[in-house]
Amino acid sequence: MEINSTEVVEQFLIPRIRMQAARLGVPASKPPRDQQLDDWLDSLPLLATMSKDSGIEYEVSVTGTGDRLTWRASGLPQDFMPVMNDYWHDVGASDLELEKLQKVGKKLLPDILGSWIEATESGIDTGWYFPFEIPLQQALDIASPSDANDIVSDWADEFDLDICDRLGATLADGSPYTAIQIPLLRDNIEEQIYIALELFSALKLPDPPESAIGAILAESEGDLSISIWLTSSGVSKLGILVSDPSNRLLIDLCHAADIQDLEFIAGFQGLLSVETPTLIECQQRSNGFCIEMHYLLQELKVDINS
Secondary structure, eight states, X not given: OEESOHHHHHHHHHHHHHHHHHGGGOGGGOTTHXXXXXXXXXXXXXXXXXXXXXXXXXXXXXXXXXXXXXEEEEEOHHHHHHHHHHHHHHTTOOHHHHHHHHHHHHHHOOSOEEEEEEEETTEEEEEEXXXXXXXXXXXXXXXXXXXXXXXXXXXXXHTTOXXXXXXXXXXXXXXXXXXXXXXXXXXXXXXXXXXXXXXXXXXXXXXXXXXXXXXXXXXXXXXXXEEEEEETTEEEEEEEEEESOOHHHHHHHHHHTTOOOHHHHHHHHHHHTOSSOSEEEEEEETTEEEEEEEEEOOOEEOOEEO
């Protein structure tokens, strides 16, 4: 196969270069994690091996303090699965979790498969995701059984929420989790906030700070979703995702999370060549409340002549 033009090669490389540049100032990506991030990036499908007219969609997430950095990439399963399988085996992914992915893939027959890597100051984690809608109950059935699963299911039934628009999981041996994203299907922002806080209450987790909720109510014009990580023992993260946030909302949520270094976020966005996050997340984790910015980079579309 011959590449159609040098522009395609440039489009293929630019997102990767920006991701590598943006990670340089992130505390979570210090050595040796910087090399591990680059190894993951190098494991993604090569331009010459990708299907005709296929694409790669890149995503980057970072917490407001830079203590967690996540890279994601998704595309056609026939492009991604062979190379990612090799990568996951090389980094010692759990055989049990890989078998689970195979079973889920056969059941859902995904049109798109994603791979992710997360760097924190304590190490590296990696896994998979499906960025498309499936029935919520199917997603909950894939997670390890727990009381939290039942609580989420009851909450969803109460508010007629039956769709998951992103499903994923870690491939770690130690503490695997299933990540589920649930859109709050209401036109009214106040009702969406009410439904979200009802889940925090049902799971006996602290609400986000009042200042964060107030900022979302005052500034948000996008839709809200729930982001939850389910484990065999309960919940390791619960967040409210806000789509299309303004910079005003970003600043207000930084203040709510007691983040003082706004220059870090501005510099990170500048290196990614984006002006605002695609999504911003207010989340409760074991170490307390934080915010996380999610960025969708321009999708690479490959046009290769066969």
